[in-house]
Amino acid sequence: MDLWPKGNARTHAAADPESEDFSDLVRAHHRDLLVYASALTRDPATARDLVQEAFIVAYRKREVFDVTRDFATWMRGIVRNKWREWLRKNRRYDLGDHELARMDADVAAWQSSLAQGGHSLFDALEDCLGRLPGTLRETVETYYYEGRTGDETAAHLRIAPAAVRKRLQRARTLLKQCLDSKQGEPEAPENA
Amino acid sequence: MKPEPSPYDPESASERWIDAALSEHARLGRDGADEELVLRILSETVHQRPVVPPAPRFARDWKTAIGAAAAAVALGFFAMSSFRVGSSGERRSGELSFVVRVEAPEAVGKSPVALMTGTTHRIDFDVEAGSVFARSHESVRITADRSGTSSGGMLYEGHVLVECDAFRIEAASVLLPSRGKEPRLLADGVRVVRSTPACVAEAEHLSFDPVSGHLVLTGVTRVETDKGLLASFDPGDRLVLSGGGFSVENARVGRY
Numbered sequence: 413m414d415l416w417p418k419g420n421a422r423t424h425a426a427a428d429p430e431s432e433d434f435s436d437l438v439r440a441h442h443r444d445l446l447v448y449a450s451a452l453t454r455d456p457a458t459a460r461d462l463v464q465e466a467f468i469v470a471y472r473k474r475e476v477f478d479v480t481r482d483f484a485t486w487m488r489g490i491v492r493n494k495w496r497e498w499l500r501k502n503r504r505y506d507l508g509d510h511e512l513a514r515m516d517a518d519v520a521a522w523q524s525s526l527a528q529g530g531h532s533l534f535d536a537l538e539d540c541l542g543r544l545p546g547t548l549r550e551t552v553e554t555y556y557y558e559g560r561t562g563d564e565t566a567a568h569l570r571i572a573p574a575a576v577r578k579r580l581q582r583a584r585t586l587l588k589q590c591l592d593s594k595q596g597e598p599e600a601p602e603n604a
Numbered sequence: 605m606k607p608e609p610s611p612y613d614p615e616s617a618s619e620r621w622i623d624a625a626l627s628e629h630a631r632l633g634r635d636g637a638d639e640e641l642v643l644r645i646l647s648e649t650v651h652q653r654p655v656v657p658p659a660p661r662f663a664r665d666w667k668t669a670i671g672a673a674a675a676a677v678a679l680g681f682f683a684m685s686s687f688r689v690g691s692s693g694e695r696r697s698g699e700l701s702f703v704v705r706v707e708a709p710e711a712v713g714k715s716p717v718a719l720m721t722g723t724t725h726r727i728d729f730d731v732e733a734g735s736v737f738a739r740s741h742e743s744v745r746i747t748a749d750r751s752g753t754s755s756g757g758m759l760y761e762g763h764v765l766v767e768c769d770a771f772r773i774e775a776a777s778v779l780l781p782s783r784g785k786e787p788r789l790l791a792d793g794v795r796v797v798r799s800t801p802a803c804v805a806e807a808e809h810l811s812f813d814p815v816s817g818h819l820v821l822t823g824v825t826r827v828e829t830d831k832g833l834l835a836s837f838d839p840g841d842r843l844v845l846s847g848g849g850f851s852v853e854n855a856r857v858g859r860y
Contacts, residue, residue: 518618561610
């Protein structure tokens with residue numbers, strides 16, 4: 413009996429189909445779940461721990477998983493529960509129910525889009541980054557992709573820290589709008 | 605996303621999500637996977653060996669969970685810490701933890717028990733008071749159901765787990781050779797998990813050279829990496845795993 417829905421990426425034949433399916437699911441979903449967990453916790457190491465724990469819980473509860481349900485939704489629920497457990501010990505980055513629901517909807521929309529053959533989140537993000545105005549893009553690249561702190565970014569770009577804050581905020585808002593507009597778009601064929 | 609709160613942090617939930625996406629995209633790239641995380645998950649799920657219930661005899665004999673022992677080899681000696689006694693409800697396993705400092709050859713030349721000389725490292729070794737093996741500046745942990753001395757050295761048996769930064773080795777038995785013998789960790793019935801680059805290998809025998817950090821596997825049954833599965837090996841093939849990759853040395857000699 414198939415206990416798992418089929419993952420997006422089958423890499424090789426394995427002796428144990430159930431294990432193989434679960435491995436595929438880990439590979440297919442861990443990145444979106446990492447983004448989700450990182451947004452919840454605001455701590456990359458904790459986010460990875462939560463995603464790991466969530467997959468372990470899912471594997472141990474595989475007998476009760478309803479294969480007619482959406483695996484990504486189920487996993488987000490487990491990550492969310494793990495995050496709430498973590499929050500009980502660390503309340504620095506709490507989110508209200510409304511904000512949590514909005515974030516959950518964002519992630520769900522992208523997972524649904526990908527499942528229907530649309531862009532992955534990171535595909536779309538790269539495209540949207542290319543559409544940012546130059547000053548915003550260089551600020552994002554310096555802060556996120558070169559790994560500088562906000563103050564280092566300000567010094568590097570020779571602008572005030574307040575300007576960095578404003579640019580990052582503006583860039584994130586534009587990226588969100590761009591990503592929203594790209595949801596459901598079919599993925600462009602390679603070399604097109 | 606930065607781990608510590610800062611005035612540059614996003615404010616709304618949507619901004620937080622974009623912030624997280626940018627951070628993970630910067631870390632993983634467009635199509636990259638977090639191989640370390642994937643391997644951590646798989647090693648705790650589909651690659652985890654089933655837990656065998658303890659036999660009653662050992663439940664009586666092994667009430668102890670053996671605690672940490674630290675071995676410092678800097679000046680030619682090492683010290684082990686004391687055993688720690690656990691409750692009978694805990695997993696009946698012995699656990700020894702060694703932290704070994706490996707010095708440059710000239711410094712270890714003063715050591716009275718120096719046994720092995722590598723090109724850059726030298727390791728002191730004494731199994732009369734315990735057992736030590738290490739790669740340079742690496743912490744190694746051994747967990748087993750039981751341990752004892754044999755003619756060959758210190759023998760660990762039953763769900764043996766050897767953990768260090770680069771590898772995790774599960775084995776039916778592990779032998780740490782006694783003084784005067786070639787200082788290599790030997791194991792039978794092994795399964796090796798390497799996190800980066802991701803690799804899982806199963807074999808009948810393993811030899812670990814602490815100086816080179818190479819694992820040599822023979823009687824290999826399967827090797828799984830992120831690129832796929834290899835399961836066709838000749839009995840004499842040797843699989844050499846190192847920190848950066850692996851190679852298969854074929855023992856078959858052709859006639860030309």
